[in-house]
Amino acid sequence: MGLPRAPAPLRLSRPETAVFVSGVASMGLEILAGRMVAPQFGGSIYTWGSIIGVFLAALGYGYHRGGRLAASRASTGRMARVFLFTAAYVAGLILLGDPLIRASARFPLPSRLASLPAVVVLFGPPTYLLGYVSPYAAELASTDGLGETSGRVYMLGTVGSIVGAFATTYLLIPSLAVDEVALGFGLVSVSTAVVVGRPFDRSRAAITGVVVLLLVVSSAAGAVGYTAEGRVVHETQTPYQSLRVVDSGDTRTLYLGGQRHSAMDVDDPNRHVFAYTRYFHLPFLYADDPDEIDRVLFVGGGGFTGPKRFAAEYDVTVDVAELDPVVVETAKRYFRVAESERLRIHTRGGRQFLRETNHTYDLIVLDAYQKDKVPFQLTTLEFMRLANSRLDEDGILVANLISAPRGPGSRFYRAEYRTVSRVFPRVDAFTTAPGSTVQNIELVATKSERRVEADELRRRNERRDVGVDLRGEIRTAAPPPPTDDVPVLRDDRAPVDSLLDPMVGQRYVVQETNATPTARPAVRAPRATRA
Numbered sequence: 036m037g038l039p040r041a042p043a044p045l046r047l048s049r050p051e052t053a054v055f056v057s058g059v060a061s062m063g064l065e066i067l068a069g070r071m072v073a074p075q076f077g078g079s080i081y082t083w084g085s086i087i088g089v090f091l092a093a094l095g096y097g098y099h100r101g102g103r104l105a106a107s108r109a110s111t112g113r114m115a116r117v118f119l120f121t122a123a124y125v126a127g128l129i130l131l132g133d134p135l136i137r138a139s140a141r142f143p144l145p146s147r148l149a150s151l152p153a154v155v156v157l158f159g160p161p162t163y164l165l166g167y168v169s170p171y172a173a174e175l176a177s178t179d180g181l182g183e184t185s186g187r188v189y190m191l192g193t194v195g196s197i198v199g200a201f202a203t204t205y206l207l208i209p210s211l212a213v214d215e216v217a218l219g220f221g222l223v224s225v226s227t228a229v230v231v232g233r234p235f236d237r238s239r240a241a242i243t244g245v246v247v248l249l250l251v252v253s254s255a256a257g258a259v260g261y262t263a264e265g266r267v268v269h270e271t272q273t274p275y276q277s278l279r280v281v282d283s284g285d286t287r288t289l290y291l292g293g294q295r296h297s298a299m300d301v302d303d304p305n306r307h308v309f310a311y312t313r314y315f316h317l318p319f320l321y322a323d324d325p326d327e328i329d330r331v332l333f334v335g336g337g338g339f340t341g342p343k344r345f346a347a348e349y350d351v352t353v354d355v356a357e358l359d360p361v362v363v364e365t366a367k368r369y370f371r372v373a374e375s376e377r378l379r380i381h382t383r384g385g386r387q388f389l390r391e392t393n394h395t396y397d398l399i400v401l402d403a404y405q406k407d408k409v410p411f412q413l414t415t416l417e418f419m420r421l422a423n424s425r426l427d428e429d430g431i432l433v434a435n436l437i438s439a440p441r442g443p444g445s446r447f448y449r450a451e452y453r454t455v456s457r458v459f460p461r462v463d464a465f466t467t468a469p470g471s472t473v474q475n476i477e478l479v480a481t482k483s484e485r486r487v488e489a490d491e492l493r494r495r496n497e498r499r500d501v502g503v504d505l506r507g508e509i510r511t512a513a514p515p516p517p518t519d520d521v522p523v524l525r526d527d528r529a530p531v532d533s534l535l536d537p538m539v540g541q542r543y544v545v546q547e548t549n550a551t552p553t554a555r556p557a558v559r560a561p562r563a564t565r566a
Contacts, residue, residue, distance in 0.1 A: 047191070049231045050172035053114045054188050056227040057168035058195020060121065060220050063203040065090045067220070068158050070213050070277055071128075074293015075136050076150035078408050079532040089154045090162050097166015104167075109174040115232025115239065117164050117171075118224040119246050124161040125221035126249035129214045132157060146536050208272040209361075214254065216272070221250045269369060273361035276408070280369045287369065289338045291362070292408055295545050297338025297370070304371045305344045307503070310546035311435060311467045311475035314508055315341045318398050318431040319501040320492050321481060327429065328397040330354075334385030334413065335403030336362060339372045346378040348502045354396075355380045356388035358403075386412050386421065395427050401434040411529040414451055418526075419458040426482055432459065434478040440464075440513060442471045443537040446521055450534055452478065453518035460484040464513045472544045476513075 047055065068086045069078060076082050139153035173188045207216045225246055232239060265283030272278070279290040282301075286308060289297040298308035307313045319325040329351050333342050336357030346353045357363050360382045366372040374380055381388055385403055399422055403413055412418060422432055434455065438448035448464075456462045459480035468474035481487075492509045522530065 048176065049111050050114065050175040051187070051191050053111075053118070053168050053227060053231045054172045054191045055195040055198075056118070056223060057165045058192040058197075059199035059202070060224060061090065061094060061162055061165045062196040062199035063207070063216075063220055064125075064158060064161065066200060066203045066208070067213065067216055068154060070208060070272065071132055071157070072136055072150050072153050073408075074277065074290075075140055076153070077535065078292070079535065081147040081532065081536065082150045085148070085151045085154050086158070089151070089159055093159045093162035094166045097163040098170060099166075100163075101167035101170035105170040105174040109171040111175065112232050112239070114168055114171050115228040116242075117167050118228035118231070119239075119242055121161045121164050122221040122224035122228070123246045123249055124164075125217050125224065126246070126253040128157055129217050129221075129250075130253035132217075146538075209274050210272070212270050212272060213277065218250060218254045221246075225250070269365065271361065273359050275359050278361060278365060280365060289365070289370065291337065292405055294405055294543060296405070297340050298547075299338055299340065299370050305347055307340065307344070307548050309340070309475075310548050311477065312340045312344075313503055313505065313548070314435075314465055314467070314477040314479075315345075315400055315402075315433060316501050316503045316505060317465070317477070317479055317492075317508065318433060320495045320499065320505065320509075321431055321479060321487050322397075322429065325499060325501060328431075330394065330396050331398045331400070332356065332389075332396045332425075333400045333402055334388075335401065336366060336372075336380065337402065338370045339366045341400060341402065342378055343370075343372060344502075346375065351377070353378050354388075354392075354394070356383060356385045358382070358384045384410075384412075386418055389421050389425050392425065395425055395430070397427050397430055399426060399430070399432050401432070404435065404437055409447070409531050409535060411524070411531040412526070414454065414531060415524045415526050415529050416454050416457055419455055423458050423482065428482065430482050432478075432480040434480070436476045436478065437473065437543065438476055439471050439473050439538065439541070440466050440476060441516070444471070444473055444541055445516065446537060447531065447534040448476050449516045449518050450521035450524055452516055453521055454524045455480050456518075457523055461486050462515075464516070465508060465511045466513050467511065468544045468546050473538050473541045474544050474546070 065086060068090075069083060072082060072086070135156060136153045139156060140149065142149070142152045144151065169188055169192055173184050176184045176188065203216065207219065211219070225243060228243065229235070235243065265281045265288075267279060268282050268287070269280040270278070276292040277290075281288050281290060285301050287299045287301055288295055295309075300306040300308055319328060322328055328349075331345055331351050331353045333353065333355045336342065336355045339355065342353045342355050345351055355378070357380060363380055363382055372378075385401070401413060403410060426432065432455070434451065436448050436451055439445045440448065452462060452464060455478055459482060461484060462478055462480045465477040465479070466474065467477065489509055489512055493506065496505050496509065521534070522528065524531070
């Protein structure tokens with residue numbers, strides 16, 4: 036009895052290789068699309084719904100057209116041409132993607148559909164082209180039997196899609212910039228065209244050379260390191276968002292998800308560049324005794340403007356819960372953040388940190404919200420109760436929201452105000468920009484039922500030296516907003532996406548302070564911090 040023969044190694048024919056790579060490329064581009072359009076349109080369920088719908092429609096139409104033409108036109112040369120055209124289009128995405136996305140935002144569409152034109156224009160054509168590959172491959176495959184041939188083609192395309200999804204999500208995006216990921220897909224498409232379409236005649240070789248040149252030129256143009264905002268110092272993709280550090284004059288700005296998040300004066304690192312960060316000092320006026328504030332928690336770090344200044348100027352211990360480790364690394368490298376006994380950084384989510392900590396705090400600052408990407412688990416009634424339980428008896432909560440103070444874009448602010456008011460007996464709101472524009476709105480919530488009126492805040496501002504003159508900030512106090520038409524946010528129902536939806540496409544105004552600081556030096560007497 037002879038020994039069993041070893042299974043033959045899996046070898047893919049050229050059509051099968053094309054199907055596998057088309058699956059990798061189509062799914063990789065789909066995930067990449069989310070990162071490219073999110074800075075302009077947000078990463079809401081509506082944006083992702085548009086992306087998925089456009090990709091399915093484009094692939095379906097490509098399957099249909101390719102199937103009708105496969106019997107008469109299918110060839111390895113034509114499949115190679117599909118990959119070359121796809122690579123050329125990817126070169127265009129690298130070079131012109133951002134301007135096209137911004138231009139498409141001007142279409143007069145409902146906010147939920149605002150991202151649709153950008154997704155169609157940028158990703159519809161290459162996905163449509165890739166749809167031709169499967170029916171062409173089925174026609175050219177040598178496996179006997181239509182059912183067996185179709186099954187193998189579908190299997191290889193699906194496996195390619197799985198590889199593209201996992202590789203893009205877990206390897207490429209966390210490691211490379213968006214343009215670098217797109218360049219990778221372009222080069223893979225060119226390589227596949229060479230493998231599938233060999234031998235090349237002069238014409239196809241010339242086209243291949245032109246496509247490679249386009250990819251190189253587009254990549255080089257993107258790598259120059261300049262944007263409309265200034266000189267790009269650092270750029271990467273984190274597991275959670277796109278990240279960019281941009282220098283413009285003496286100001287260094289951190290962009291997360293395409294939105295300005297934090298800024299630092301390079302010559303004066305502790306100065307408040309963005310006006311909203313000055314409001315973080317208001318609790319030192321709300322507290323009956325500001326010296327009782329000696330343990331502070333920031334949920335969300337970004338550029339660490341507030342935590343740095345608190346640790347440098349006050350006799351306090353500052354904990355920061357920042358979920359994204361790449362943000363922490365960036366802050367240390369580019370925003371002069373250094374951990375110490377007074378400033379401790381914890382790379383975990385804010386809710387997880389509050390559940391696990393055995394400390395209580397005098398002040399908790401929620402600074403983890405973005406215009407179009409709000410972690411709903413940090414907005415709900417259950418979270419506010421958790422935060423309340425981690426505050427001392429006279430503790431104070433500050434929530435930095437991004438919303439409009441009134442009008443359709445105010446729904447998130449009003450829902451959050453209603454939610455916080457269910458837990459804290461006193462909630463005050465402060466706007467940071469004039470009018471009804473999308474802006475930072477600061478909520479100050481206290482466990483004490485005694486309201487501190489504006490006149491008292493002004494008197495305390497004159498008497499107390501808290502390091503920042505807050506007269507202007509006190510004047511921006513807003514009346515309680517109407518909340519009858521918005522929900523209380525709960526863990527089992529927090530429709531944050533729909534509440535943020537009216538803000539899609541609206542300009543987010545971040546007020547900046549004057550270059551000459553108006554701050555007064557803090558003179559609080561040093562004292563020992565609690566263990």
